Amino acid sequence: MQIGELAKATGATARALRHYEQAGLISSERAPNGYRIYDERAAVRVRNIRNLLAAGLTLDDVRVFLPCLDGNVTTAPPSDNGIRVAVERLAVLNERITAQTAVRDRLETALHRAGSGRIPPAA
Numbered sequence: 155m156q157i158g159e160l161a162k163a164t165g166a167t168a169r170a171l172r173h174y175e176q177a178g179l180i181s182s183e184r185a186p187n188g189y190r191i192y193d194e195r196a197a198v199r200v201r202n203i204r205n206l207l208a209a210g211l212t213l214d215d216v217r218v219f220l221p222c223l224d225g226n227v228t229t230a231p232p233s234d235n236g237i238r239v240a241v242e243r244l245a246v247l248n249e250r251i252t253a254q255t256a257v258r259d260r261l262e263t264a265l266h267r268a269g270s271g272r273i274p275p276a277a
Contacts, residue, residue: 156191157189159192160196164197171200174213179203179217180192180196180200182196198224199224202222202226205227210243215239218236
């Protein structure tokens with residue numbers, strides 16, 4: 155299948171697919187006209203990549219899951235490396251959330267001190 159077909163089948167953009175390919179997560183053959191041709195199994199792999207990214211992992215993190223990207227990543231038994239990567243990513247996300255919460259609180263305090271009546275409620 156061509157890149158547009160794979161994009162449509164997976165909900166990914168052609169740009170994202172090229173990015174995944176450049177990162178070594180998917181591969182394609184080249185047709186005589188230079189178009190990328192993907193194996194039918196690429197759709198499963200792309201869906202798994204998108205699920206892992208949606209869970210908060212990065213493309214670098216996803217590399218750990220290369221051996222199982224062609225199956226069902228969501229139901230496969232977790233590997234020690236996969237768990238380690240997920241725990242590390244969760245720690246990074248928690249640190250970022252803590253830092254952003256502190257910034258938000260400082261800004262909210264500054265607005266209260268300034269007497270602004272236009273402070274939206276916290277979500």
